[in-house]
Amino acid sequence: MSDAKMLLDASDREMSAAYMMWYRYSRKPAAVIGTLIVLSAIAMAVFAPWIAPHPKDVGTVVNFRARHHAPELAHLFGTDQVGRDILSRALFGMRVSLLLVLGVLGISVPVGTVLGLVAGYFGGWVERVITGLTNVMLAMPPLVLALAVSNLLEPTLTNAMLAITLQWWTWHARLIYAVSKSVAAEDYIEAARLSGAGPLHILFREILPNCVSVISVKTTLDAAFVILLGATLSFLGFGVKPPTPDLGSMVAAGRQFMPDYWGEVLCPGAAVLYVTLGFNLLGDGLRDMFDVES
Amino acid sequence: MQQHPMVAILRRLGAFILVLVALSVMIFILARVVPGDPARMALGPAASQAQVAQLRAEMGMNDPLLSQYLHYAWNAVHGDFGMSLVSQRPVTQDLAETVPATVELVLASVIFMFAVAIPLGVLTAQYRDRWVDVLGRLISLTGVTIPSFLVAISLQLLAARFWPSWPILGRLDHGLNFHGGPTGFMLIDGVLAWRWDVVASAAQHLILPAFALSIAGIGQITRITRAAMLENQRKDHVLTLKSFGVPERVIVFRYLLKLSSIAPVTIMGLEFASLIGNAFVIEMIFSWGGFASYGLEAILHKDLNAVSAVVLVSGLFFIVANLIVDVVITLLDPRQRQKGGR
Numbered sequence: 001m002s003d004a005k006m007l008l009d010a011s012d013r014e015m016s017a018a019y020m021m022w023y024r025y026s027r028k029p030a031a032v033i034g035t036l037i038v039l040s041a042i043a044m045a046v047f048a049p050w051i052a053p054h055p056k057d058v059g060t061v062v063n064f065r066a067r068h069h070a071p072e073l074a075h076l077f078g079t080d081q082v083g084r085d086i087l088s089r090a091l092f093g094m095r096v097s098l099l100l101v102l103g104v105l106g107i108s109v110p111v112g113t114v115l116g117l118v119a120g121y122f123g124g125w126v127e128r129v130i131t132g133l134t135n136v137m138l139a140m141p142p143l144v145l146a147l148a149v150s151n152l153l154e155p156t157l158t159n160a161m162l163a164i165t166l167q168w169w170t171w172h173a174r175l176i177y178a179v180s181k182s183v184a185a186e187d188y189i190e191a192a193r194l195s196g197a198g199p200l201h202i203l204f205r206e207i208l209p210n211c212v213s214v215i216s217v218k219t220t221l222d223a224a225f226v227i228l229l230g231a232t233l234s235f236l237g238f239g240v241k242p243p244t245p246d247l248g249s250m251v252a253a254g255r256q257f258m259p260d261y262w263g264e265v266l267c268p269g270a271a272v273l274y275v276t277l278g279f280n281l282l283g284d285g286l287r288d289m290f291d292v293e294s
Numbered sequence: 295m296q297q298h299p300m301v302a303i304l305r306r307l308g309a310f311i312l313v314l315v316a317l318s319v320m321i322f323i324l325a326r327v328v329p330g331d332p333a334r335m336a337l338g339p340a341a342s343q344a345q346v347a348q349l350r351a352e353m354g355m356n357d358p359l360l361s362q363y364l365h366y367a368w369n370a371v372h373g374d375f376g377m378s379l380v381s382q383r384p385v386t387q388d389l390a391e392t393v394p395a396t397v398e399l400v401l402a403s404v405i406f407m408f409a410v411a412i413p414l415g416v417l418t419a420q421y422r423d424r425w426v427d428v429l430g431r432l433i434s435l436t437g438v439t440i441p442s443f444l445v446a447i448s449l450q451l452l453a454a455r456f457w458p459s460w461p462i463l464g465r466l467d468h469g470l471n472f473h474g475g476p477t478g479f480m481l482i483d484g485v486l487a488w489r490w491d492v493v494a495s496a497a498q499h500l501i502l503p504a505f506a507l508s509i510a511g512i513g514q515i516t517r518i519t520r521a522a523m524l525e526n527q528r529k530d531h532v533l534t535l536k537s538f539g540v541p542e543r544v545i546v547f548r549y550l551l552k553l554s555s556i557a558p559v560t561i562m563g564l565e566f567a568s569l570i571g572n573a574f575v576i577e578m579i580f581s582w583g584g585f586a587s588y589g590l591e592a593i594l595h596k597d598l599n600a601v602s603a604v605v606l607v608s609g610l611f612f613i614v615a616n617l618i619v620d621v622v623i624t625l626l627d628p629r630q631r632q633k634g635g636r
Contacts, residue, residue, distance in 0.1 A: 136316040143571030144608045151593045235443050259454045269444035276439040
């Protein structure tokens with residue numbers, strides 16, 4: 001669509017902010033590709049039982065006659081050390097990755113947002129406590145904390161999720177805090193307060209809408225980091241329990257047979273890269289679309 | 295005026311010490327809420343109830359939590375983290391032997407990061423939207439998104455396939471009969487011992503893991519450098535230089551680069567957290583045998599004393615790195631030097 005056409009179109013319709021955004025989005029190939037990758041990854045994870053060519057191979061199936069097959073028509077990604085189809089397992093592995101993202105961001109984004117809003121708006125000792133807490137948490141390498149917490153408890157997916165969440169909210173809190181603090185100084189916030197708006201109204205109806213773009217960009221980029229972190233955790237052996245397929249632990253398993261059967265390492269690894277690439281492209285696209293400063 | 299940067303840095307130091315104290319409290323609590331009795335774990339399942347109770351009393355585990363923490367903090371400040379269950383040696387001794395290897399690896403990869411990312415950032419900004427830019431952006435995007443274990447394994451595969459004699463494990467050839475020196479840095483110890491074969495071998499062993507560790511940072515720093523260069527190109531003083539006919543080369547390297555390296559150096563400080571985290575993976579894949587390998591082993595065996603020391607030292611790494619970053623930025627950015635004086 002050309003610019004002139006867009007202007008014509010817009011004169012019919014009201015030139016809404018949403019339409020402008022859609023226009024900017026649709027002109028960014030990277031953002032569109034990113035969306036397609038993310039949607040396809042979600043579809044693969046949701047429909048894994050129906051689209052996987054060998055859904056049985058997800059469990060404790062052993063088929064030694066078919067072990068270490070190179071990629072072929074029946075097994076597009078080849079087979080692993082006990083003859084299970086790597087493609088099928090990778091599809092199910094996507095489920096674990098995306099569940100982890102859902103769990104971690106589902107908790108840490110709301111928590112971080114609320115704490116950031118509160119710290120930025122109220123100031124005083126609330127601000128000092130929350131920013132102090134974020135400074136402490138940020139000094140910890142996420143992977144080290146996640147390893148320590150999840151293993152001291154018990155290395156399961158839920159605990160890994162818990163361990164990552166324990167720290168992840170701080171990044172969001174810091175970001176929203178910065179926005180909230182600058183917005184809280186605006187005149188219209190003062191006006192709202194003078195006309196009798198309560199703190200809840202100001203926090204969630206006046207300040208929060210200013211944070212939506214920042215939150216969505218950050219959340220999308222974070223999804224990629226959480227997937228990387230989760231894959232790394234399970235690569236080191238701190239993820240889901242063995243029969244459940246997981247991309248990180250598949251790479252670790254394939255590593256034992258490395259120089260000879262390199263496909264067993266690279267195929268699940270490429271699956272991780274596919275998803276993280278998608279979220280990154282989408283996040284960068286969103287950033288351009290909302291025109292957010294990094 | 296001359297004192298002000300010092301004061302600012304001292305203030306930051308104070309804040310960092312507070313962070314460290316808070317971190318140690320967190321780790322202490324973490325170590326206490328863990329299910330399982332450290333005394334029982336130390337003695338094994340064969341010990342009697344009475345023995346366990348006695349050891350608990352000896353370990354001070356019946357005291358109030360606050361006095362336990364103060365005891366722990368007092369010892370930690372004096373460099374005593376207790377005994378490691380796995381190695382049966384003081385944790386501090388284990389750390390002293392393993393930390394230099396990791397520092398060597400991390401320093402090498404930081405050097406890689408800046409050596410690759412800054413020129414790449416400058417190039418992509420200078421040739422914006424041309425093929426150099428597209429290629430550079432692709433490299434940085436891949437760097438940010440690829441799992442570091444995949445990079446490490448791919449490097450090993452490539453080396454094994456195309457250059458079988460290139461070392462892909464450990465820090466040194468075993469045949470060299472060299473067992474470290476006073477500093478623990480293989481390269482420096484090799485120089486000190488006047489063993490150039492050791493230096494050459496250590497450098498060979500260092501390149502692949504350091505490169506694998508630096509990939510994520512290269513991606514991040516290239517992006518930031520490019521963005522900063524593009525932003526600063528539009529600044530008035532740069533336009534002034536251009537209109538005076540100052541050569542492009544001089545503008546880029548004398549004026550723009552210094553101004554634009556503030557942002558990447560700042561990011562470097564934050565990057566350190568993930569750098570230490572990734573070191574755990576890289577050290578495991580390359581059998582590096584440093585602090586991160588030790589930490590991983592400790593975590594696997596639920597070696598509480600060692601784990602809390604490892605977590606604390608990881609935090610310390612981050613804090614020290616950020617202090618250095620603060621100093622570097624004060625040197626780079628005249629505005630920071632002025633701030634205190636106003």
